[in-house]
Amino acid sequence: MNTLTIDILESWYQNNYQYQLSGKRLVLKDIEPILQKLKAPFELLKIGTSENNKTIYRVKIGNGPKKIMIWSQMHGxxxxxxxxxxxLFRYLxxxxxxSSSFIKTLLEKCTLVCIPMLNPDGSDNFTRVNAHDIDLNRDAVTLKAKESVILRRILDDFKPQFCFNLHDQRTIFNVEGFKNPATxxxxxxxxxxxxxLTEGRKETMSVIVAMNNLLQTxxxxxxxxxxxxxxxxxxxxxxxxxGHNTILVEAGHYYNDYDREIVRKFNFYALLEGLLFLTDKDTYTDYKPYFEIPNNxxxxxxxxxxxxxxxxxTQTDVAFQYEYKLIDNKLVSTLVEYNRGDLKAYNGYNELGKNK
Ligand SMILES: [Zn+2]
Structure with missing residues (x-):
């Protein structure tokens, strides 16, 4: 049960993914109507507000003893x-x-607590930081931001055994030894x-091993x-x-997928496989292949x-990166020079002027 059949998953995805959400920028008003339509056994709760008074939600589903917490957009x-x-909500x-039996089993064995947009102000402003310029992912000790306090309160109350911390990484990251983007x-x-290498870290690694095995196919x-x-x-x-085993997932680039509409699918597959793995196993010991995953x-x-x-x-190579900013509440991309010199060792997703 812990290995998804890709063909079945692909055809399910094509017809059933959450098409109401798309694009690179997602704000609270994009997700709120979908959250409000979730029916039992999903439980929606307001868990607090951001610095700019926007609602932060959590969705709970399942009744099992394995407690799993997932949050996204702590970087807006x-x-x-x-x-x-x-x-994933659509899939569930x-x-x-x-009445799929394996989802029934998942929800009997696990309780999921999901926080779909921890930093709604940063989402609105299309920034990494919150409204007070705080990077929530560097605020776990001092808890200066309201949003960090909320996340910590949910963690302390719920006491998850496993956490999935969902992020995006920049397009510059490739898989070491390959030209491929680190998708x-x-x-x-x-x-x-x-x-x-604590027992907890080994458990975290073993979940990553399962997710990686699926993605490699x-x-x-x-x-x-x-x-x-x-x-x-x-x-x-x-x-x-x-003591909460925390899996960091960084969604990256895929060819021509600047809106990350293809990558979201891989991100979802990985998440689902992680959950099925946690449902299926009672011990999480197969951690060693983690070290075989190439570095970024x-x-x-x-x-x-x-x-x-x-x-x-002088002949030289020039590298550019897309940068994004909000103009009149619309996300606009511009190409910005990033590096110049002999860039033979580097790869462009788009290479221009190659054979001159
Ligand atoms: Zn991030």
């Missing part, structure tokens, strides 16, 4: 995890309607500078692993240290202009 401009979470709804990257965060060599350097103020590192590299650019002749009549 990272919406792929939110789209994947709503695809649809399979409950069909999904994972991390089992460290709990100390020594990066001690669809997007081979497009999965990366983040550095496990210890970040003392990061959410994942602190939650892991408190930083070798890719959105556009590379090759052999450009500059003002001094």
């Amino acid at each position: 401009n990272e919406s792929t995890g939110t789209k994947a979470m709503f695809d 709804e649809d399979h409950l309607d069909k 999904i990257s994972f991390l089992a965060p460290s709990i100390d500078q020594e990066r001690t 669809i997007i081979p060599n497009h999965v990366g692993r983040y550095t496990d350097e210890f970040y003392p103020t990061a959410t994942g590192d602190n939650f892991q240290k408190l 590299g930083k070798d890719n650019y959105d556009v590379v202009l090759r052999n450009f002749t500059d003002d001094t009549n």
Whole structure:
């Protein structure tokens, strides 16, 4: 049961994903009407408000002893995890309607608590930080932000055994040893500078191994692993240290998928596989293949202009990245020069002027 049949999943996805959510920017008013339509056994609750007084919601489903917490958009401009979470809600709804036995089992064995947009102000402003310029993912110790306090309260009340912390990573990340973008990257965060391999971290890694195994069958060599350097103020590192196994999922780039509408699907598949794995197993010990997942590299650019002749009549390569800002409440992208020089070792998703 713990391995999804990709063909069945692909055809389900095509017809049933949450099409009402799309694009790179998602704000609270995009998700609110969908949340409000969720029916039992989904339970919707307002768990607090952001610094700018926007509602933060949580969705609970299932009654089982395995407690799993999932949150997205703690960085407001990272919406792929939110789209994947709503695809998951669709999957659960649809399979409950069909009385699917494995979803019944999932909800008997697990209780899921999902927070679909932890930073609605950052989402509105299309920023990483909250309305007070705080990076919630570096606020786990001092808890300066209202949103961080809410997340921590839910964690302390619910006491999840496993957490999924959903983020987006930039297009510059490739899979080390490949030109491929790191379409999904994972991390089992460290709990100390020594990066001690605790039992909890091994359990976290074993979930990642299951998720990676599934993804490798669809997007081979497009999965990366983040550095496990210890970040003392990061959410994942602190939650892991408190005994809540925390899986960091970073949705990245896929070819021509700047809106991350393809990547959201892979993100959803990975999440679903993680949940089915947790449902199916009672011990989580197969962690070693985690170390075989290649590291994230930083070798890719959105556009590379090759052999450009500059003002001094020298040939050089120039790399550009898309940057996004809100103009009149619309997200606008511009190409910004990012690097210049001999960029042979780097790859452009779009290579221009190659054979001049
Ligand atoms: Zn992030």
